[in-house]
Amino acid sequence: SQQGEEDPQALSIQEGENATMNCSYKTSINNLQWYRQNSGRGLVHLILIRSNEREKHSGRLRVTLDTSKKSSSLLITASRAADTASYFCATAPMDSNYQLIWGAGTKLIIKP
Amino acid sequence: NAGVTQTPKFRVLKTGQSMTLLCAQDMNHEYMYWYRQDPGMGLRLIHYSVGEGTTAKGEVPDGYNVSRLKKQNFLLGLESAAPSQTSVYFCASRPWTGYNTEAFFGQGTRLTVV
Numbered sequence: 001s002q003q004g005e006e007d008p009q010a011l012s013i014q015e016g017e018n019a020t021m022n023c024s025y026k027t028s029i030n031n032l033q034w035y036r037q038n039s040g041r042g043l044v045h046l047i048l049i050r051s052n053e054r055e056k057h058s059g060r061l062r063v064t065l066d067t068s069k070k071s072s073s074l075l076i077t078a079s080r081a082a083d084t085a086s087y088f089c090a091t092a093p094m095d096s097n098y099q100l101i102w103g104a105g106t107k108l109i110i111k112p
Numbered sequence: 113n114a115g116v117t118q119t120p121k122f123r124v125l126k127t128g129q130s131m132t133l134l135c136a137q138d139m140n141h142e143y144m145y146w147y148r149q150d151p152g153m154g155l156r157l158i159h160y161s162v163g164e165g166t167t168a169k170g171e172v173p174d175g176y177n178v179s180r181l182k183k184q185n186f187l188l189g190l191e192s193a194a195p196s197q198t199s200v201y202f203c204a205s206r207p208w209t210g211y212n213t214e215a216f217f218g219q220g221t222r223l224t225v226v
Contacts, residue, residue: 030211030212031211031212033214033215035215040220040222041219041220042116042202042217042218042219042220043155043202043204043215043217044217045214045215045216048212048214050212088154088155090215092211092212097162097208097211098143098160098162098206100145100206100215102147102154102155102156103154104152104153104154105154
């Protein structure tokens with residue numbers, strides 16, 4: 001069963017605006033990861049945030065993690081047309097070495 | 113460095129036919145996974161392997177079998193394809209150097225069962 005739940009399911013914004021996606025999960029985790037999937041392609045890892053971290057940056061990406069609320073957010077600043085993709089969160093649960101549990105994703109459309 | 117390579121990329125099968133999907137990784141990763149992705153849904157784990165010679169069932173294993181005879185290869189078999197197995201299949205690998213490692217994905221195999 002899916003643990004991660006992304007919100008919103010779909011998001012359409014103008015180029016240059018910021019995009020925020022949220023992920024909620026149910027169990028204790030070692031880390032939470034965000035991935036991007038361009039249409040018809042495989043997933044590509046964007047950023048990993050550990051359970052003892054609260055915020056992490058990578059270029060135009062900012063990820064926050066609130067373990068008390070079991071939630072994370074991904075912010076993409078100054079969006080570009082090339083950011084159009086689906087974004088997935090995956091959690092590595094604390095009681096498993098191998099598992100990554102995936103959400104259903106947020107489909108982001110950047111309008112030029 | 114090729115990463116994770118899946119073959120074939122596309123396939124059309126008739127109901128009842130069998131086929132094998134091949135996943136090869138050149139990163140010496142211990143963990144390998146087979147997922148299926150259906151429209152509007154996330155990834156569902158079919159089978160996984162934590163090392164050469166070992167496999168285990170995931171969330172949706174029925175109708176599939178796997179083998180990992182060599183560390184770099186993870187094969188997914190469909191013995192008797194059904195229309196419900198129409199999907200996009202992704203293979204992934206992941207190193208075991210601690211909990212905080214990322215997964216690397218292949219480009220996917222789009223399978224249609226008619």
